[in-house]
Amino acid sequence: MFKKMIAKSMAKSPWIYHVNTGSCNGCDIELVAVLTPRYDAERFGFKLAGTPRHADIVVVSGPITSQSKERLIRTLEQVPEPKCVVSIGSCPRSCNVFKGSYSVEGPLEKYTHVDVSIAGCTPKPEAIIEGLYKAAEILAEKREAMNK
Amino acid sequence: MLDIIINTIKNAGFVLVFPGILFVSIAGLLLAGIDRKVLARMQKRKGPPILQPVYDFFKLMGKETIIPHEANKTAFLGAPIVGFVSLVVIMLFLPIAGFEAPFGIEGDLVIILYLLTIPAVALIIGGSASGSPFAGIGISREMVAMMAYELPLVIVLLSVAKVAGGDSLAFSLNTIIDAQAGGELFITKWQLIPAVLAMLLVIPAEVGTQPFDVAEAETEICEGPLVEYSGAPLAMFKLNTAIKMFIMTALFSVLFLGGINLGIEGWYGIVLNVVVLFAACAVLTILCMTLIHAICARLKIEHMFKFYWTVVTALAAISLILVWIF
Numbered sequence: 001m002f003k004k005m006i007a008k009s010m011a012k013s014p015w016i017y018h019v020n021t022g023s024c025n026g027c028d029i030e031l032v033a034v035l036t037p038r039y040d041a042e043r044f045g046f047k048l049a050g051t052p053r054h055a056d057i058v059v060v061s062g063p064i065t066s067q068s069k070e071r072l073i074r075t076l077e078q079v080p081e082p083k084c085v086v087s088i089g090s091c092p093r094s095c096n097v098f099k100g101s102y103s104v105e106g107p108l109e110k111y112t113h114v115d116v117s118i119a120g121c122t123p124k125p126e127a128i129i130e131g132l133y134k135a136a137e138i139l140a141e142k143r144e145a146m147n148k
Numbered sequence: 149m150l151d152i153i154i155n156t157i158k159n160a161g162f163v164l165v166f167p168g169i170l171f172v173s174i175a176g177l178l179l180a181g182i183d184r185k186v187l188a189r190m191q192k193r194k195g196p197p198i199l200q201p202v203y204d205f206f207k208l209m210g211k212e213t214i215i216p217h218e219a220n221k222t223a224f225l226g227a228p229i230v231g232f233v234s235l236v237v238i239m240l241f242l243p244i245a246g247f248e249a250p251f252g253i254e255g256d257l258v259i260i261l262y263l264l265t266i267p268a269v270a271l272i273i274g275g276s277a278s279g280s281p282f283a284g285i286g287i288s289r290e291m292v293a294m295m296a297y298e299l300p301l302v303i304v305l306l307s308v309a310k311v312a313g314g315d316s317l318a319f320s321l322n323t324i325i326d327a328q329a330g331g332e333l334f335i336t337k338w339q340l341i342p343a344v345l346a347m348l349l350v351i352p353a354e355v356g357t358q359p360f361d362v363a364e365a366e367t368e369i370c371e372g373p374l375v376e377y378s379g380a381p382l383a384m385f386k387l388n389t390a391i392k393m394f395i396m397t398a399l400f401s402v403l404f405l406g407g408i409n410l411g412i413e414g415w416y417g418i419v420l421n422v423v424v425l426f427a428a429c430a431v432l433t434i435l436c437m438t439l440i441h442a443i444c445a446r447l448k449i450e451h452m453f454k455f456y457w458t459v460v461t462a463l464a465a466i467s468l469i470l471v472w473i474f
């Protein structure tokens with residue numbers, strides 16, 4: 001019963017940790033909009049966590065710059081299992097308009113496994129909520145895989 | 149021999165089921181859920197389901213527990229359990245809902261006062277054992293916060309003890325409840341009204357909800373003492389906060405509402421009392437935690453300290469003086 005409760009709760013209370021790896025701030029603002037009363041992601045149990053140790057879903061926005069690369073990898077290592085990585089916007093997918101810059105180190109897939117990628121520049125809050133919800137379901141699957 | 153066995157089973161029931169671990173965990177988590185739901189409705193949101201803290205608890209139980217390299221393992225993992233145990237012990241001293249406290253003795257008010265500080269001390273020990281600089285800032289703030297709310301709390305308890313004891317001070321919760329039997333609740337005594345207000349302001353600081361969550365400010369110091377916690381110990385700390393919500397509101401109802409006793413005999417009388425007590429706790433939670441949370445931003449630690457040592461202490465002291473004169 002205890003295990004069942006854990007499996008059920010996994011998808012219902014995903015806590016988000018947001019990493020900005022050099023985004024133009026557009027995606028960050030949309031992520032904040034998702035948590036405001038208008039879109040209210042808290043109704044699915046989403047909560048912004050203050051530290052990567054409390055997080056279930058790591059949300060990455062922006063192309064990976066040389067400055068942020070090392071910090072991103074360190075942050076991802078600090079998140080306890082099971083965890084999900086979600087990328088917001090076109091930047092972590094393809095570097096978008098920043099492609100070719102001397103300070104941009106390439107898309108997020110180069111450094112970690114990305115579970116959900118939300119496209120758009122910037123994606124709509126509705127799209128972000130849907131993407132995060134999918135990530136929460138993947139989280140429950142990952143937990144189940146850990147039991148086996 | 150049989151007596152001993154029956155007594156052991158009875159005591160185990162007190163500790164494990166009612167009013168111990170099971171009851172207090174469920175009541176605390178439900179109160180925390182009501183708090184979050186009502187807060188969301190106040191902000192015109194739909195809000196999380198009322199069972200959200202339960203989901204949070206079980207989710208954290210299923211996560212990996214990381215122990216940092218610099219941490220002292222024993223203190224790091226032991227601290228949340230120490231806090232939890234002390235909270236359960238408080239429950240065994242509280243004569244709520246017409247139910248005689250299993251541990252009720254003379255002077256239990258003083259014991260509760262001491263036990264109430266232990267969860268905060270556990271947070272300090274756990275934070276300092278984790279070896280993170282954020283935790284260092286958090287525990288120094290937690291200590292200041294403790295000093296801030298402890299003084300008015302003691303004065304409030306003194307005035308209640310004086311009213312209940314008449315000529316002497318009554319430091320027994322049973323005496324306090326007996327003095328309120330027959331409908332003469334302390335909340336209706338005009339001398340105690342400033343003390344009621346002071347107690348209502350002490351509750352959110354003791355529990356550590358916004359705007360008095362200076363020690364755990366997640367937007368500035370990454371949840372302070374909890375910064376390195378993950379998995380099961382973090383779940384314990386979250387549970388402790390939820391239980392504290394219930395215990396502080398239940399303590400309020402013992403001090404000023406006579407512990408909620410409708411005076412109906414039999415087991416259904418107790419069930420009814422518990423339901424009414426829980427409703428009273430929910431109203432108190434909404435009144436003194438959710439409402440303040442919805443309208444205030446987080447205070448700075450020095451503002452909080454000043455507020456508690458001037459306004460709240462003054463309210464409590466006025467009550468103490470009035471009680472002594474009249």
Ligand code: SF4
Pocket residue numbers: 023024025026027061062063088089090091096097120121122
């Ligand atoms: S995807 Fe667009 S809005 Fe988002 S960070 Fe990149 S450039 Fe900015």
